[in-house]
Amino acid sequence: MAKVESKRESKRLGRIEVITVPDNAITRYVDYKRSAANAAQYKYKPFYQDINFVQEILDLQN
Secondary structure (H helix, E strand, O other): OHHHHHHHHOOOOOOOOOOOOOOOHHHHHHHHHHHHOOOOOOOOOOOOOOOOHHHHHHHHOO
């Protein structure tokens, strides 16, 4: 536990943030990304440090 606390104090480990999205939103986002590019090349990575893609997910719901 001391290792985690040390990393948080030194800003090497950020706080955890949970963002909820509607049902099937991620599936729709992945399908959209795969259809817009080479499907074999797109890999969904759920633990991004940069969460700017969340707005794209929400935009696809409209």
